[in-house]
Amino acid sequence: MTYLDLLEVRPDSSPGTLAVRPSAVAGASNPDHHLWNNRGTWWCHFTLHRPDYTAERVRVSLRTKDLAEARRRRDVLLARFAR
Numbered sequence: 001m002t003y004l005d006l007l008e009v010r011p012d013s014s015p016g017t018l019a020v021r022p023s024a025v026a027g028a029s030n031p032d033h034h035l036w037n038n039r040g041t042w043w044c045h046f047t048l049h050r051p052d053y054t055a056e057r058v059r060v061s062l063r064t065k066d067l068a069e070a071r072r073r074r075d076v077l078l079a080r081f082a083r
Helices: 003-007 067-081
Strands: 035-038 041-049 055-061
């Protein structure tokens, strides 16, 4: 599953519920929470809890080398799964 695939998931067919609150992501204490840089490309990682009581760790490339753009894409992505 890629970053773009996750953005195309319909809200009514969401693969799960986000394990953290997006408001905690954008907090001043760590604005880069859920982000890591792998050889110049920013990635996002988070956990989805599924309706069948299983969990999946998602690690997805944000396909950018720009930190500001990575933060924006992370916020869009996590907001997609927040309930």
